[in-house]
Amino acid sequence: MDATLTSRGNWQSILGRYPFVPALIILIMLLVFNGMAEPNSLSFRSVNGLFKTYMALMFLAVAQTLVVSAADVDLSLGAILSLVNVTVVTTIGVFGDGPLAIVAACLVGVFVGFLCGLLNGFVVAGLNLQPIVATFATGVLFTGIALWVLPVAGMPVPSAYWRLYGGSVLGIPFIYYILAGLGLAIFLISRTTLMVKILAVGDDQQGAFQSGLPVTRIRISAYAYCGVFSAFAALCITGDTASGDPLVGNAMTLYSIAAVVLGGTALSGGKATLLGAAIGALTIGLINSLVFFVGTPSEWQNLVQGMSILVALMLGIFVSRRVEQ
């Protein structure tokens, strides 16, 4: 009896400090399963491919976590991703395809993402609208603007862009520099006072307000950062698909929420793990590849993927709830 109590206490303190641990365990289990199903899937090459495909979702999951921490949610970030994607592609088309033009276009894209996030923050926190419906509406707006910028999918980016994204620099695949950048960003953001304030707002908005925190401004900054990270995700998607598509991100919004939850962040706000969100995004990627590698017939793949993600979601929440009690 005593032993179980202390072991539960240990788990509790581990989960309290590192809420991403269940996600990490699921991730490692999936890696092992993948290796068993297809040893080749753990080769350097395949892992590179996995990161290349799911880097965008990792950034989106981190973006979503920032607003979820404040007990908000952003259903427009897929649309932001699409808008930034087409903006970057068309801007490169206008500036020409020199390296300087590409960098300038990326900066323009990030700025567009920032503006979108700012608008979201303004309508949700400034105008006090309900986040789910308000960001759905802004998402429709952003999709409309993306369609206006580029009505049909297919404008290619210069080869320098996607060659860099998929290639190597100094012998190391470029994707790992991005990964390191994401890791550094997660490390730094987790240590800012802004993150603490966002979590305070998410934990008890009224309490935060009464302790003198500028709640509205904090929520707006969370949305603005969310927009910026969605823009980073768009830069990755642009490198991965090498073209512009005004509807590329729409399906990714719901995946970003699943990744956040898989990572161990509660949607009720106040508790969050940015690292967990990135792990959650990889978990979704590994589930999808595992379903492929165990030889599921193609028409059954979506169903098995959906069920596995649902089970992983339920398991994660169920376990962390059990440990907390």
Place this chain on the structure above:
Amino acid sequence: MSSSTAQFLTKARSHITNLSPNPLIVALCLIAGLLVVGEFLSPGFASLPQILRLLVVASILGIVAAGQNLVILGGREGIDLSVGGIVSLSAIIAGNVMSGADIGILPAIIACLAIGGFIGFLNGVGVTFLGIPPLVMTLGMLGVLQGLLVVVRQGIPSGLAAPALSSFVASPLLFGVPGIIWLWLMIGLLMALLLHRTVLGYRIYAIGANENAAKMAGVPVRVVRISLFMMSGMFSAIAGMCILGYSGSSFANVGDQYMLASIIAVVLGGTPLAGGKGGYTGTMTGAVLLVVLQSILTTLNIDEAGRQIAFGGTLLLLMVFYGRGQSLRI
């Protein structure tokens, strides 16, 4: 802040909210306004046959929104993102069961209601017994349903509406009004009776307003919440069958558009996402408002991009009118 001050402020605030316009009246005025604008832009927009056509489209959305409304009323961040998946699945199953024969209608209705109810039951169990937040549970269920759709469809469009179902949805039944609109009105009446005249209705508001208090008062909270998700699944199943009747055969993912539209209809109808307040009459006007708005944007001679921009912008504008959350300054 002392509790008496808080009480006083809450009371004062409720007076202020009472002064703010009733969402139902705002929505009705907006609908009337939009119809006038539509008639001005394209003569015949507000003619009777055209209005009936709009109402047929609105009734399908309204039926999905009925279930969404119940789940949202039940509180604890209640929301059902799986409605779109259930609508698509039900349309396919109904089409295959009846495969163009009137005799298959009854088995199709039974099969669809059973499947919709079962999916809702699973949602409800996940939310209540496993403690999964509704947003996550129904989101995961949506993923499962989308996979299931691929399996059921096997890549080929299949299923055919029975002639009686098609005529029920599209052609006039009574006083020149199609049967589906009568069905919707009946559902509206039943929802009003359920919410305001039955024990279950009171319990729904009770758990939505304060779950703990309801529990202590002896409300079987879990059973009530599971029943809400089941009803939502069944309403979506009915809507799926209506879509089949409307379009003749089922095509890919017809239900997708209803997921967020049903939530918007509920919110525009004056039921806050926090639950415990509101009702279905408002949601019905919300559904009509949404459909009229979309129809006007289709009538306007603008491209897809302009339509989306206008739709998103108008939605935001409507929400600023009503659909605001609580202010921090009590």
